């Protein structure tokens with residue numbers, strides 16, 4: 023009863039209580055050891071090998087803070103070098119990091135698959151050797167093409183890369199001779215000393231190199247002697263070949279005087295990824311706190327997706343300026359650019375690297391690039407589109423692009439002007455700030471390494487499209503939409519949200535993106551012309567010159583289909599070169615359709631303009647997803663959530679202290695060593711906790727220790743039995759929500775508690791095939807459940823899998839070329855050889871065609887009596903969570919809340935993906 027009062031008074035969560043119970047019931051727990059004061063417990067922190075928190079004074083502008091506060095304040099920071107040392111010493115992390123040349127891969131998912139890594143000597147190859155000659159990126163060479171021509175080609179070394187098989191290759195930007203120019207240009211340019219740089223990239227082997235060639239790029243210093251001049255770039259725009267000035271190109275970044283150790287040691291190049299977010303800390307925001315977070319691009323995508331692999335750098339205090347607060351970080355990165363020795367595991371390692379990418383919300387992102395914000399006349403950080411050009415598809419972004427070296431000159435011109443008002447006038451006509459961002463002291467290209475974020479971009483566009491679509495509906499249209507939405511069969515892992523028509527403002531960006539994955543289906547189920555406002559309907563019909571009302575409906579759905587398909591494609595975690603082209607076309611089509619149907623809402627929209635730059639960003643970083651801030655924003659939200667628990671006087675210091683404790687605990691939990699002898703005991707004590715099964719509730723569901731996925735079941739109905747399957751890589755199997763008699767009877771799998779004869783034979787087959795156990799089967803008793811969860815161990819660690827009856831899973835069977843899909847109809851356990859084994863029962867989908875309006879493949883669910891395939895499988899067949907979504911292909915017999923399931927047709931949801 024005392025515990026009940028305590029739990030109620032302090033609102034102790036069930037997870038917290040479970041943790042306490044696991045300590046109290048532990049065999050080694052003794053009441054006399056209990057520490058009486060919470061202060062003494064908190065003092066344990068002092069024994070941890072914490073990172074040093076640095077601080078420096080920053081000015082506080084008085085207009086942003088209450089008048090009583092001081093004019094300067096301490097800003098607290100971690101050193102980047104300390105973070106690097108931590109991750110390189112962490113046994114769980116250090117083997118997961120990649121340090122090496124950029125890789126030219128068919129399927130791109132990591133930062134090292136992107137052009138920035140490939141091209142920059144900070145991260146990738148600095149040079150290569152061939153026949154005793156050293157070749158550097160940016161140099162011109164003569165080379166042969168093996169396949170077609172006999173005449174040698176001239177090209178610029180774009181990057182030195184490796185392929186997936188560790189073979190060194192050269193990526194060449196090829197040139198044209200005047201004889202190869204289109205005829206309209208060739209006539210006036212008959213000059214055998216001139217070449218034209220193209221945007222065609224080709225990959226050659228070292229053996230194809232003939233020699234170096236001296237080429238004068240006309241906008242650079244004239245060399246003493248040269249063989250060729252390049253004055254223009256030949257490029258494609260709107261399917262036409264055009265010429266632009268040679269100065270309109272992105273330069274290769276060079277390292278000035280790279281210092282290196284004079285002895286041989288392992289070299290490691292660190293790719294830093296900085297994220298900056300401003301956050302309001304109280305509900306009525308007049309204070310905001312800026313957070314700076316660091317990630318390492320050397321980690322694989324899978325690790326970067328984990329919350330705990332986002333490292334806090336520091337906070338920009340209330341009222342403080344980014345420019346002041348960032349100083350220590352800049353010094354750290356400059357130190358990294360020069361390189362230094364570090365001792366890791368008793369070995370000397372040469373560490374170097376740099377800032378590879380900076381991300382932020384849209385407005386702050388423009389600050390980081392030194393450009394004005396979106397609402398300015400030239401408010402794009404990547405190109406010089408004016409407000410009228412923003413959504414003009416014919417606008418030539420290569421010709422009117424922003425190029426780092428040209429922006430440098432523009433900044434100088436601004437500074438040269440005599441007074442402030444003239445400076446302001448020039449800066450605003452160029453869309454620039456008065457002075458460059460302090461990050462420009464680092465080696466980086468301000469326009470390339472500040473990509474626009476697809477997460478905000480697509481959520482922003484979706485929000486606008488939703489409002490525009492809802493705006494077309496009459497009152498009864500809204501009611502119908504809401505009813506269909508409410509009963510829509512969403513994936514089981516989604517939580518229910520409030521009515522989107524009335525409560526869209528309360529949606530998180532990830533909720534808005536989820537909504538876009540089902541809207542095309544909802545519209546197709548309910549949209550008819552009498553649900554649209556008369557004048558809106560007529561307006562669209564006339565503007566687009568459509569023959570009937572039905573065409574209007576059709577176009578609206580098609581527009582949504584295009585939007586949702588494009589979003590899914592842009593968020594792909596792996597991309598090929600062909601995908602880049604497909605995405606480009608999809609983005610153009612999306613833009614065109616949005617402008618056709620909703621011109622008032624979309625023309626001139628900066629978010630839609632970003633479409634023009636997404637593919638370039640994707641090529642720079644491998645995928646567009648790699649630049650998405652969705653997870654980074656969650657990290658920021660966690661810190662925000664801690665604010666109410668601090669003393670609110672020195673929020674920044676409390677937050678950074680807490681993060682320090684958490685990351686240090688995490689380091690020790692991961693098995694990191696503490697160099698100071700006396701604390702070995704703490705490290706050992708922590709290892710004992712990790713390895714103690716009885717104490718697992720302490721570490722469960724904590725972002726510091728486990729993956730993103732949190733367990734969502736009510737803990738009341740957990741069956742704690744020892745369940746196994748045919749391979750040891752699947753463990754910790756738990757089943758939940760046992761079926762009652764009514765549920766069992768509905769499905770006909772069993773007679774009483776025993777499998778029916780058909781399934782009993784199938785089960786014997788499953789044992790034979792997957793367990794290689796052909797022994798006689800006697801026991802046919804089984805228990806059915808609604809849910810199952812387990813942990814799968816793979817090369818990269820552990821994956822938590824949760825499956826429920828009704829989920830659709832993709833199964834890739836050996837010997838098959840295409841994935842097959844099946845719906846889980848039942849989950850059961852069966853006892854054999856005194857162990858419980860877990861199985862699933864499938865109904866299989868069979869592909870039969872495509873729905874051309876929705877652009878989704880159509881499937882038919884095989885009826886149990888006609889199936890040719892096995893239906894019982896051990897759970898070892900499924901090593902991941904459900905990642906596909908199927909939707910009923912309703913006909914007239916379906917009701918909004920009840921589907922006619924004798925109609926066995928379904929559509930595979932092609933708009934479904936994991937945005938976060």
Ligand SMILES: [Zn+2]
Nearest residue numbers: 402404405407
């Ligand atoms: Zn632009």
Ligand SMILES: [Zn+2]
Nearest residue numbers: 910912916921
């Ligand atoms: Zn239906």
